[in-house]
Amino acid sequence: MRPAALALLPLFLLLAVPAKAELSSIVNKGIDYVSLDDVASKLGLKTERGVPITTEILKDGPKPLAKFMDRSRDTDIGGLRVFMGDPVIEHGGVFYLSRADYEYHLLPRIRPDLCGTLPRQPHIIVVDAGHGGIDHGTENPRLGTMEKTYTLDVALRLRKLLEAEGYKVMMIRDTDVTVPKESRAAIANDWSADLFISIHFNSTFPNTKTAGVEVMAFPLRSQRSTDSWSPGKSSDAESGNAPVNAFAAWNTLFGSYLHRHLLEALHSGDRGEKFEHLAVLRGLSCPGILVEPAFLSNESEGPALATAAYRDAIAGAVAAGIRDYAEELARLRPAPKPAPPAPAGQIVAPPGPARSQPTRPTSSP
Numbered sequence: 001m002r003p004a005a006l007a008l009l010p011l012f013l014l015l016a017v018p019a020k021a022e023l024s025s026i027v028n029k030g031i032d033y034v035s036l037d038d039v040a041s042k043l044g045l046k047t048e049r050g051v052p053i054t055t056e057i058l059k060d061g062p063k064p065l066a067k068f069m070d071r072s073r074d075t076d077i078g079g080l081r082v083f084m085g086d087p088v089i090e091h092g093g094v095f096y097l098s099r100a101d102y103e104y105h106l107l108p109r110i111r112p113d114l115c116g117t118l119p120r121q122p123h124i125i126v127v128d129a130g131h132g133g134i135d136h137g138t139e140n141p142r143l144g145t146m147e148k149t150y151t152l153d154v155a156l157r158l159r160k161l162l163e164a165e166g167y168k169v170m171m172i173r174d175t176d177v178t179v180p181k182e183s184r185a186a187i188a189n190d191w192s193a194d195l196f197i198s199i200h201f202n203s204t205f206p207n208t209k210t211a212g213v214e215v216m217a218f219p220l221r222s223q224r225s226t227d228s229w230s231p232g233k234s235s236d237a238e239s240g241n242a243p244v245n246a247f248a249a250w251n252t253l254f255g256s257y258l259h260r261h262l263l264e265a266l267h268s269g270d271r272g273e274k275f276e277h278l279a280v281l282r283g284l285s286c287p288g289i290l291v292e293p294a295f296l297s298n299e300s301e302g303p304a305l306a307t308a309a310y311r312d313a314i315a316g317a318v319a320a321g322i323r324d325y326a327e328e329l330a331r332l333r334p335a336p337k338p339a340p341p342a343p344a345g346q347i348v349a350p351p352g353p354a355r356s357q358p359t360r361p362t363s364s365p
């Protein structure tokens with residue numbers, strides 16, 4: 001992928017700036033970029049020029065972690081297709097990644113322990129079945145099926161799985177009703193959601209060949225949506241932060257777990273983790289991701305969605321992604337400090353039986 005705007009990178013726009021957090025950087029078109037060599041050094045990794053030579057590989061010993069291509073946003077991180085918010089650039093024989101992409105899109109996937117304050121441990125999960133009521137979503141005229149029907153069915157299956165694990169699950173809709181997109185985040189916030197997942201399905205009808213899994217997050221401030229990089233489209237970057245941007249690193253972590261489990265469960269094509277200014281995510285006060293596990297219009301995925309087994313697989317994959325995310329947060333939390341020793345001469349009651357600390361509630365609401 002080589003956006004026309006970066007096909008010929010003017011070197012005079014690359015200006016050396018003071019390093020931040022021990023990472024040397026340059027500025028290109030107003031964007032702060034950090035050296036991948038410095039990133040590797042800081043994290044105890046190494047870089048290696050790939051094939052073709054316009055690629056750079058980030059490695060942990062012999063193990064490849066990520067692959068970047070000059071002037072492209074399309075990357076491979078841990079075997080998953082990931083679109084960065086800004087193109088990677090090569091200058092003077094060194095590859096650079098935008099600082100925002102390093103901090104919020106790369107680091108959470110390889111060193112989440114360096115991503116700062118943890119969000120709340122998931123207890124209340126809001127499940128959003130996309131569309132509903134008069135909003136049918138995408139349709140497959142040949143099969144006579146509508147997106148809103150399948151999103152609700154998968155959401156209900158997901159609720160059952162999550163409640164069995166002890167989560168409190170709140171549904172944006174559990175029947176075929178209309179709920180404005182702009183209201184869904186506010187509803188989740190009113191319910192004090194710890195995590196938000198929105199379920200949708202894609203369509204390119206009458207194209208019946210396009211298939212695969214997509215995972216959508218909200219773009220960072222000043223970064224464009226993935227679709228806006230398409231030929232003939234202009235930047236839709238926003239100058240202000242959306243509320244959900246406060247959880248950008250954790251959106252990335254959550255999205256990557258969902259991405260991997262959906263691919264493993266569905267054995268489908270990987271269309272990548274992308275960004276879009278989605279109304280259902282914008283106002284969230286917790287981490288949130290939108291998934292598009294399949295194409296309703298596809299000649300194989302469309303009929304598969306009509307089967308309960310396929311919808312079970314989708315719900316199971318999303319539940320597994322939530323489980324992994326919750327367990328990762330629990331692992332990252334500092335161990336509780338031991339109680340201070342009792343003053344000399346004070347009698348201390350013996351402790352009760354040991355109890356393990358769950359990573360999620362242990363009983364259904």
